[in-house]
Amino acid sequence: MSRKKDDSLYQKTFSYKFFKWMKGEKDPLVGNVEMTPKKDPKEEEEETINERLREKQMMLEKIYDVENNKLILNFRKIYKFISILFCITMFAILFLNVSYLPPVGDAGNPSDNEVPVRYIEKGIEETGAVNFVSGMILDYRAFDTFGESNVLFIATITVLILLKVDSKLKKNDPEKYEKETNDRTLEPKKDPILQFCARYLMPVIVLFGICTILNGHISPGGGFSGGAIIGAGLILYLNAFGFNDTERFFIEKTYKVVCFVALTFYCLAKSYSFFTGANHLESHIPKGIPGAILSSGLILPLDICVGLVVACTMYTFYCMFRKGDY
Amino acid sequence: MDFIRNFPFFSIMISMLSGIISSILPKKAAKLLNLFMIITVFFLSLILLIYLCITGESFVYMMGHFPAPYGNEIRAGILEALMALFFSAVMFLSVVGGHKKLDEEVDEDRHNLYYILVNMMLSSLLALVYTNDLFTAYVFVEINTISACGLIMIRRIGRTYIAAVRYMIMSLIGSGLMLLGICLIYDMTGHLLMSNIKSSIEAIHASGQFRMPLVVMTTLISVGLCVKSSLFPFHAWLPDAYGYSTVSSAAILSSLVSKGYIFLLLKIIYRVIGFEVFVSTNILNVFYVFGLSAMIFGSIRAIRENDIRRMIAYSSIAQIGYIYMGFGLATDLGMEAGIFQILSHGATKSLLFIAAIGLTDVSGFNRAFIHVTGAGYRNKIAGIGFTVGALSMVGVPMFSGFISKLLFAEAGINVEGKSVPTLVVLAISVILNAIYFMKTVIRIYTPAPDSEFKEESFRFKDKLSYSLTILGFIALNLVLGMSSEVFNDLIHKGLEMFS
DSSP states (O other), X not given: OOSSSOHHHHTTSHHHHHHHHHHTSOOTTTTTSOOOOOOOTXXXXXXXXXXXXXXXXXXXXXXXXXXXXXXXXXXXXXHHHHHHHHHHHHHHHHHHHHHHSOOTTOTTOTTSSHHHHXXXXXXXXXXXXXXXXXXXXXXXXXXXXXXXXXXXXXXXXXHHHHHOOOHHHHHHOHHHHHHHHOOTTTSOOSOHHHHHHHHHHHHHHHHHHHHHHHTTTTSSOOHHHHHXXXXXXXXXXXXXXXXXXXXXXXXXXXXXXXXXXXXXXXHHHHHHXXXXXXXXXXXXXXXXXXXXXXXXXXXXXXXXXXXXXXHHHHHHHHHHHHTSOO | OGGGGGHHHHHHHHHHHHHHHHTTSOHHHHHHHHHHHHHHHHHHHHHHHHHHHHHOSOEEEEESSSOTTTSEEEEEOHHHHHHHHHHHHHHHHHHHHTHHHHHHHSOGGGHHHHHHHHHHHXXXXXXXXXXXXXXXXXXXXXXXXXXXXXXXXXSOSHHHHHHHHHHHHHHHHHHHHHHHHHHHHHHHHSOOBHHHHHHHHHHHHHHTTTHHHHHHHHHHHHHHHHHHTTOGGGOTTHHHHHHHSOHHHHHHIIIIIHHHHHHHHHHIIIIIIOXXXXXXXXXXXXXXXXXXXXXXXXXXXXXXXXXXXXXXXXXXXXXXXXXXXXXXXXXXXXXXXXXHHHHHHHHHHHHHHHHHHHHHHTTTTOOBTTTTTTHHHHSHHHHHHHHHHHHHHHTOTTSHHHHHHHHHHHHHHTSTTTHHHHHHHHHHHXXXXXXXXXXXXXXXXXXXXXXXXXXXXXXXXXXXXXXXXXXXXXXXXXHHHHSHHHHHHHHHHHHHXXX
C-alpha cells in the first residue's frame, strides 16, 4: 500500500515487488525461467510405461491372438512342461553319470598318468619357468593359448561390429551422434569420493597388474589374470574421471595398434618356435636361470602380449557397452 | 620333400596372421590380403594333397619342442588335405561372389572387420580339420562360433541381430555339451590326444568298465555337434541366419561352417571313440532316424516357403539330413557317401545362394517368388548358375548331386533293416527336391512381359568377378559330378588312413 500513488500504479513499481518478495509472497523466477521438477534420469516416464504396456498388449492380441489361438496357449504350456522335464532329466543323467566316474583325488585315477608327472618333474628344466601352469600354457601347449587369445580378439571384433557407432554419423549428422554417444545419464557426475579413491587406487591396481604379468613365470599369475587386473583399473579410472580424461591415452587407434603388435609378435614368435621344434632345428632362444625375472625363454614376452590383449579387450567391452565409442 | 610337412602348420598360421594384420589395414588392402591368403592356402593344400598321395601315409606334426601327449600336435592325411583344399576353394569363390553385395549392405568402416572374421573363420576351419587334440579342437570351435555370429550380424538389420542371437544361443549349447563330453573323456582316459584316447577307450570298452559314462559321453558330443551343424530337430536357428545375412556369409555358413563340425564329428567317430565302439552305442541309429526325418521335413518346409533365400536355407536342412543318414548306415560305404555329400552340398549350396542374390537384385531386391518371375532373362549368368545348382540338388546326372544320391542308394541297399527306408525316403526326398527347385527354375524362366523391372543389358566387364564366380562354381560342380571316381578314391584312402 502506498500513500502517494494509486494501487494500480504502485503495483508496477520496484519497491512493491521487493517488499512482496521479502514477505515471501512471490518467487521472482516463476514465469520467467522454465522450472521443471528435477527427476532421476533412470526413472521411466508414465507415458513411456503406458506405451510399452500398450505395445505388449497389442502384440499379444494382434500377432499371437492369445484369446482365440488355442494352439499357442497349449504350445506355451507344453513348452514349459517339457523344458522343466528336460532339465530334470539332464540333471538326473549327469548326476548318475558322475557316480560312475573315478573318485576325485584318487591316486589310481586315469588322469594321473605320465603327462602331469613330466610337467612337474621336468617342467623347470625344459621350459625355464618356475610356475608350472605358465610353462604348460605358454610353452607345452602354446598353440591352444594362441587360439585362446585369438578368441578374445575375435570377440572384441564382434562387439565392435555390433555396438560401435558409425563413423559416418559423426560427419553427416552430429546431432544424432551426440545423442547416440551421450552416456551422461549413466555416469556418476564427478563424484568426489570416487575420484579421491580412484586417484589413489588406480596406480596401485595397474602396478599390481603389471607385477602379476611380469612375474607370471615365477609366481602364480600370468597374462590372463594380470591383464584382467589392469583392465579393471582402467575401467575404474574411466568411471571416476569420464571419457574426456581417458581419450588422452586410449582411442580406437590405441586398441588397434596394441592388439596388432601383441598378437603379431605372439604369432611370429610362436611360429618360429613351432617351426624349429617340428623340424628338430636348434632354437636360439635362451632359457636363462629359472627363478630370475629374465628367464624362461619366450614365456615372459608372451605373457606381456596376452596381458595387453586381455586389458584392451576388457576396456573395449566396457566402452562399447556404455557409449559405443572410445 | 619333407619341407611339405610344414604346410598344414603354415596354412593355419598364415590365415590367423592375416586376420590379425587386417585389423589395421584399410578396406582395399584387407580385401586383397584376404584373397591372397585364401589362394595361398589353396595351393599349399593342393601340394600337400599331391605329396600325401605320393607317399601314401599320413603324418603327425609337432607344434613346438615337445612330443605329442605333452605338447600340441596336428595331423595330416589325404582326407584332411582334401577338405582343406575344398574349404579354401569354396571360401574363395563365396567371398569373391559377394564382394559387390558386401559394398551395398555393410558400412564402409566395418569392411576390414569383415575380412578379419573371414580369415579367422578359415583358420579355425583348417585347425578343426588338421587337429589331433580334442582340446585344440574345442578352442577353435569357440573361434568358429564367435566369428560365425559376427558374419551373420555384419549386415546390421533387425532380423540378422535376432538370427545372430539365436545362432549364438544354440551354438553355445552345442559347445557346452561338447565340452562336457570332453571333460568326461578326460576323466575316463586321462588324455586329450586323439590317438591316446582311442587306445584307452578301446581298453575300457573291452574291460566293460565305465559302460554308462561311455554312452553319456558319446551322446553329449554327438548331440553338441548335431546342434552346431543343424540336424533336423535342432535347426531353428538356420533359416534366418542363412536367409538374411549378407550373401558371402550365407554361402560360407551353409557350405563351410556346418561342414567343419560334421568333419570334426567324423574325426571323433574314427579317431577318438573308434568306429566299433561308436556303433555299439547305437547313436548312429539315432542319426539315421533324424537324418531321414530331416530329408522329408526340410523339403516340405522349403516347398511351403515363399522367399527364395529362405527356401534355399530350408533345403540345407534336408541336405544335412542326407549326410547324417549316410553316417547312420554305420558302414564304411555310408560314411564315404556322407563325405562325398559334404563336398557336393558345399559346392552346390553356395552356388545357389550366390545365384539367387543375382536373381533378386534384378527384381528390385524383392525375394518373394512373384517378383522373381522372368529373372533368368534379366540376369542370364545368375539364371544359368541357379539352374545348374537346382539340377545338381535334384540329382540330374553329370552334376555332383547325382553322384551323392547314387552313393547313398548303393550304400543303403546292402544294410540289413535299413535298405527299404533308405531307398524309399531317398526317392521321396528327390521328388520333393524336384518340386521346389524345378518350380523355381520354371518361374525364373517364365517370361514376364508386363514386368516393371527392365531387362539388364549384360556387359561381361561390369560383373566380371560375379560371372567368374558362378562359372567357377559350375566347373566345381561338373568336376565333382563327372570325375567322381577320383574323389571317391581319395575319400576311401583317406578314411583308411584315419584308423
